Every structure is written in structure tokens, then in C-alpha cells.
Amino acid sequence: MPEIGEVARIVNYLQKHLVGKTLTVVKAQHDDIVFGKVGCSAEAFxxxxxxxxxxxxxxxxxxxxMEMSSPPHPLMHFGMTGWMNIRDEETAYYKPSQSKKSDEWPPKFWKFALETAEEPKSEAAFVDKRRLARIRLIDYPAEDIRKVSPLVENGPDPIIDKDILTEEWLGKKLASKRVPIKALLLDQANISGIGNWVGDEVLxxxxxxxxxxxxxxxxxxVKQLHKSIQYVCGFAVHSLADSSKFPEDWLFKHRWGKGKKDSATKLPNGAKFVFLTVGGRTSCVVPSVQKKTGPVAKDVEDEADEDDGSDRKEETQPAKRKRASKVNDRKQTVTQEAEPVENGVANGEEADENPSKPASKKRKSDVKAETNCMDAGSKKPERKAKPRENRVKGEAKYETTGRRKSTRVSGKGV
Structure with missing residues (x-):
């Protein structure tokens, strides 16, 4: 969830509480995902x-x-639910926590905690409930942090790289790809910092x-899109993601009630907004404003069909049947291509000669044939039946208890 504005907010708190101070206490809890996935460890941190x-x-x-007095430097990414807590400071963005403030420190789900030596002492903790955050160490000079992985693989930042992210640069980037524009904006390899809600607001x-x-x-x-990127990202960063300062006509102010009873479906100006899925992410769209002026991705489920009929012609029955036939053909092709994987090819196993017959569902005759083809030396020795004289002799007496019938055998073995 934290995007360019929320990260700017936490950087502001780090500058306020930690910069210029020495870290006298550093505690970290090792996490094979948060630390381990990027080659770091609690001990190294x-x-x-x-x-x-x-x-x-x-x-x-x-x-x-954070730029330290000497390398390595900690580089962090919040993922979906990561955040930085400052003791005795409300760092939450959008709206303060509704729950009662806890005096527990380090807070729940903490990954590392810091304490400064200088007075007044400051304490900070990195928390992440879903463990999608990443914490690593960059063993390069501070001025080279953006020149090495992973930052070097990411696109320019809309605020600090305005000299790179120009209108001309954006036009070339858009023209070089044929993907839904929302998906392009969310790809950090193209532009850094734009997430789901910022992308919707920009569009x-x-x-x-x-x-x-x-x-x-x-x-x-393209020209307007460039202006919108600069405007929305700039406002989010300069306001430190304080939603109380966001313009009232922004989608952000009204979009969060999806699926809730009596939630808003219109903006203050009366324009209706709907939700659809683009690139696997939920997008908030105002059909009356955001018109389709060119080809769109055909595999995107549009939940706004009923509201966006102005730019879509009603499909005839023959056209519907033709489209359904194509979809079925595609599904059949995908199924046929996927079958070898189901038969173990993807796991390095040899595929069955007949890939349409899953190995787990072989006929009994096939199993019997395979058994008969086994080498004689590999067969287990047959078990001989016990002599009758070793069996228990006696009469079987039956006792009935309720509905269940039990058997008691009396007698002695020979």
C-alpha cells in the first residue's frame, strides 16, 4: 500500500528523529523472507x-x-503492510489508528528496533504484519546507492528525477510498449513510486x-498524462500523504467503500465511478470522464459495461456466438498445452506416452500389465498361509450391546 507519498512521509520522520544521531541500540529479529529473500540477516543488520x-x-x-557514517547502508521497501513506527509519535498516514494506542515496545510484528544515544533519545521500529517488506544492506558509498541493484533497475522518480521524466521521455516510453496504460504505470521498471491509488488518480x-x-x-x-503524473505525485509527496489535505474531488476521498453497504458511488460533482480489473489490480474509473479513445486489452474484465455504453456498440447475437467460440478454442488450446505439466514434465519426470491420460488415473488393466512386466528378481516372495493347526480353535460367541455386534473368540491356540 505505501506509495511515493507515504514513503516520503516516513523519510521525513527519519530526518526528524534519527538523522544526526548515533544508534546505540540495534535489535533485529531474523525473518527468512523480509531479510533472507534479499540476502540479508538480523545479525548482519x-x-x-x-x-x-x-x-x-x-x-x-x-x-x-538511511545513510550511515560508513557502509553498508540499510535499504528498505514496505511491501503491502510494512511501516516505520516512532515511539511517542503518530506516524500513521491517511487517518489515525482507531484502536487504543499500545505502550508495547517494540510494537507487534517488529523486524528491527533502533535507539539513539543522544538526548532526547529517539526510538524507531520497522513493522510488517504480512512479511512482504524487504530489508537489505547496500555495501557501497552512499552516493552510489541509486547506481546499483535494485534501484538501478527501477525507473525515474517523478519528483527527484524531473529532468529525466520529461514529456518527451514519457512519450517514447508509452510508444515502445503495447500494454494497458494502468499496467505500465504500476511497473516500477518504468516509473518509480506509482502504486494502485496514485495510478488511478493520475489517469x-x-x-x-x-x-x-x-x-x-x-x-x-501524453502531454496531459505527464502533467497529471507531476501534479498527483507532487501533491502526495509535499503533503506527506496527509489525506486531510487532498483535494475533495480526488478519487481517493471516495473510493474506499467498494463492497460495503451504502458506500459512495459518485463524486461530489455527480459523476459515477465504478471498479474494474486491469493488470490484476482493482481500478477505480469514472466512465463519463475517462473515455476509450483507442484499442484496449481484450482480456480485461470490465465491470463498467452497463455504465460505459456510450463508447461501446451493442453486440449482436452472431457476434456473441463467434466471440464465445473463440474463447472456447483458446481455453481448449491452453488445456492441451498444460496437460504435460500435469503429468509431471514440469517436475523433471518423464511424460506418459499418452499425455491426455493423467498418470494418477490409469486403468486397472494398465496397472496390472505393468505388474506382470516386472522382473522376476524384483518380485517379493509370496507369503505362505499359516497351517490350520496354528489358528485359534474354539467357538465364536456373539454378544450384542445396543446396535453394535461384537465377537468374542474363546479357545486356545495349538
Missing amino acids: EKALTGKKVLGAGQQGKYFW YNAHVHPEQYSNTLSPAQ
């Missing part, structure tokens, strides 16, 4: 930061870091439909 002075804090899109402000292919935008649309 503690060793790298303990006794070091924090000289600065920086950001590129959704990534942020609404630019009057561009999220499904439209990126290489079909007109020069005028």
Missing part, C-alpha cells in the same frame, strides 16, 4: 548499524534508505481510461 551515526535519509519511489486527472493501450495515446493525451 545489527552489526552494520550498531554504533554508527545516521547522516541522512533518502528515497526513490517506494524504496527508502482520472488525465482523462485516460486505464485499459487503453499505452502506444495508442495521442500527443495531447
Whole structure:
């Protein structure tokens, strides 16, 4: 969830509470995902930061870091639910926590906790409930952090890289790809920092439909899209993601009631907004404003069909049957291509000669034939039946208890 504005908010708190101070206490709990997935560990993190002075804090899109008095430097990404808590400070964005403030420290789901030596002492903790965050160490000079992986693989930041993310640069980027424009904006390899809600806000402000292919935008649309990126991202960063300062006509102010009873479905100006899925993400769209002016992705489920009929002709019955036939053909093709994987090919096993017959569902005759073809030496020795004289002799007496019938055998073995 934290995007460019929310990360700017936490960088501001780091500058306020940690920069210029020495970290006298550094505690970390190892997490095979949060630390381990990026080749770091709790022990290495503690060793790298303990006794070091924090000289600065920086950001590129959704990534942020602390510049230490000497390398390595911690580089962090919040993922979906990560955040940085400052003791005795409300750092929450959008709206303060509704729950009663806990005095527990370090807070629940903490990954690392810091304490400064200088008075007044400051304490900070990185928390993540869903473990989708990433914490790593960059063993390069601070000025080279953005020149090495993973930041070097990411696109320019809309705020700090305005000299790169120009209208001309954006036009070339859009023209070089044929993907839904919303998907392009969310890809951090193209532009850093734009997430789901920022992407929707940008496209609404630019009057561009999220499904439209990126290489079909007109020069005028590219120009407006560039202005909208600068406007929305700039406002989010400069306001430190304080939603109380967001314009009242932003989608952000009204979009969060999806699926809830009596939730808003219109903006203050009366324009109706709907939700559809683009690139696997839920998008908030205002059909009356965001018109489709070019080809769109055909595999996107449009939940706004009923509301966006102005730019779609009603499909005839023959056309519907033809389209359904094509869909069935595609499904059949995909199924046929996927069958070898189900038969074990993807796991390095040899495929059955007849891939249409899953190995787990072989006929009994096939199993019997395979058994008969086994080498004689590999067969288990047959078990001989016990002599009758070794069996228990006696009469079987039956006892009935309720509905269940039990057998008691009396007698002695020979």
C-alpha cells in the first residue's frame, strides 16, 4: 500500500528523529523472507548499524534508505503492510489508528528496533504484519546507492528525477510498449513510486481510461498524462500523504467503500465511478470522464459495461456466438498445452506416452500389465498361509450391546 507519498512521509520522520544521531541500540529479529529473500540477516543488520551515526535519509519511489557514517547502508521497501513506527509519535498516514494506542515496545510484528544515544533519545521500529517488506544492506558509498541493484533497475522518480521524466521521455516510453496504460504505470521498471491509488488518480486527472493501450495515446493525451503524473505525485509527496489535505474531488476521498453497504458511488460533482480489473489490480474509473479513445486489452474484465455504453456498440447475437467460440478454442488450446505439466514434465519426470491420460488415473488393466512386466528378481516372495493347526480353535460367541455386534473368540491356540 505505501506509495511515493507515504514513503516520503516516513523519510521525513527519519530526518526528524534519527538523522544526526548515533544508534546505540540495534535489535533485529531474523525473518527468512523480509531479510533472507534479499540476502540479508538480523545479525548482519545489527552489526552494520550498531554504533554508527545516521547522516541522512533518502528515497526513490517506494524504496527508502538511511545513510550511515560508513557502509553498508540499510535499504528498505514496505511491501503491502510494512511501516516505520516512532515511539511517542503518530506516524500513521491517511487517518489515525482507531484502536487504543499500545505502550508495547517494540510494537507487534517488529523486524528491527533502533535507539539513539543522544538526548532526547529517539526510538524507531520497522513493522510488517504480512512479511512482504524487504530489508537489505547496500555495501557501497552512499552516493552510489541509486547506481546499483535494485534501484538501478527501477525507473525515474517523478519528483527527484524531473529532468529525466520529461514529456518527451514519457512519450517514447508509452510508444515502445503495447500494454494497458494502468499496467505500465504500476511497473516500477518504468516509473518509480506509482502504486494502485496514485495510478488511478493520475489517469482520472488525465482523462485516460486505464485499459487503453499505452502506444495508442495521442500527443495531447501524453502531454496531459505527464502533467497529471507531476501534479498527483507532487501533491502526495509535499503533503506527506496527509489525506486531510487532498483535494475533495480526488478519487481517493471516495473510493474506499467498494463492497460495503451504502458506500459512495459518485463524486461530489455527480459523476459515477465504478471498479474494474486491469493488470490484476482493482481500478477505480469514472466512465463519463475517462473515455476509450483507442484499442484496449481484450482480456480485461470490465465491470463498467452497463455504465460505459456510450463508447461501446451493442453486440449482436452472431457476434456473441463467434466471440464465445473463440474463447472456447483458446481455453481448449491452453488445456492441451498444460496437460504435460500435469503429468509431471514440469517436475523433471518423464511424460506418459499418452499425455491426455493423467498418470494418477490409469486403468486397472494398465496397472496390472505393468505388474506382470516386472522382473522376476524384483518380485517379493509370496507369503505362505499359516497351517490350520496354528489358528485359534474354539467357538465364536456373539454378544450384542445396543446396535453394535461384537465377537468374542474363546479357545486356545495349538
